[in-house]
Amino acid sequence: MNLLGVLNHNYSDTDQISSYLDAFSAEHYEKEDISAEQLETHELAHDAIIIFSGKGGKNSREVYLLIIQLRQLTDAIIMVFQEQKEAIDKVMNLQLGADINTDPSFTIKEVHLLLENLVKRKKKVDQLRESIQKEMEQVSKVTPPFISESFNDGSMSVRLANRDIYFTSKEYMLIRLLQENCNQVCTYQEIYEFVWNRPYENQKIYITNVVFRIREKFRHNGLSLEKYIYNIRGVGYRFHCDEPSSEN
Incomplete structure (x- = not known):
């Protein structure tokens, strides 16, 4: 009816x-x-x-x-x-x-x-x-295996859930930096100076915009990064590589 x-x-x-x-x-x-x-x-x-x-x-x-x-x-x-x-x-x-x-x-x-x-x-x-x-x-219920072998530096892509997700150079450099420093906080200054290769002068908005785009690309592929990339307010970001915790 x-x-x-x-x-x-x-x-x-x-x-x-x-x-x-x-x-x-x-x-x-x-x-x-x-x-x-x-x-x-x-x-x-x-x-x-x-x-x-x-x-x-x-x-x-x-x-x-x-x-x-x-x-x-x-x-x-x-x-x-x-x-x-x-x-x-x-x-x-x-x-x-x-x-x-x-x-x-x-x-x-x-x-x-x-x-x-x-x-x-x-x-x-x-x-x-x-x-x-x-x-x-x-697909989003599957814990993505965020390991070094998932990353392809040549194509600037990450392979997860049997699919390749491609990034711009800045997006890839940022997520690569976080992954290489698993479970450690990368400050805004460390991220900016690594990705943009210039002195940090409180350009936090640039970083948050790139993180947003990274999350959107994973979300469009049925994966959620909110439980893996944590924002440490006022400090920077931390990539949680183990089983996701209950943090917000």
Whole structure:
């Protein structure tokens, strides 16, 4: 059963709306009117949302804003059913995040098939994304073997979990320095003078930016470095090479 959210924005032919929604109900859609409170509290869990839009002018601008708000709250399929055909409105709706425009010239069956195809495609993508996320979570549970043999100085890469992760020269020099000083604190000054090869004058922000990029590269590969690279506040960083402790 798919959950279909409904928003009537000044659409005059309520009988026509009812006929379309009755057809959707017959096709295994549970429909729900979306309230202003739901929009304010971000409680949206719909597979698809239909905005029945009245005629243009001020109404069109309000629908534009509604699409923007919905797109910030949900990745549900958004269909705009327009009472009046306005080419500029259709273009703006799509540019602002709607997935499809329809109008009374579409038959009930056409509208249903358009929405059904989009919802099915979205669910397949969601299932694939969930599968990938679970796989990455499993990989992240494996304790990476941060040993010298994992590092390739020639390609500036680290091989972990059967994949090579490549770094810029500064990123690689920094993580290499930390790894070579396992379980010892490398001060900001030591890191900066080693990586940048110039005197340290409180350029801590440069170091934190590089550490952030290193962590992001590992995170994108399903590995978390927060439990291995510890920030010693006001001092520097320490690479924890043994089994991660409970430190923050």
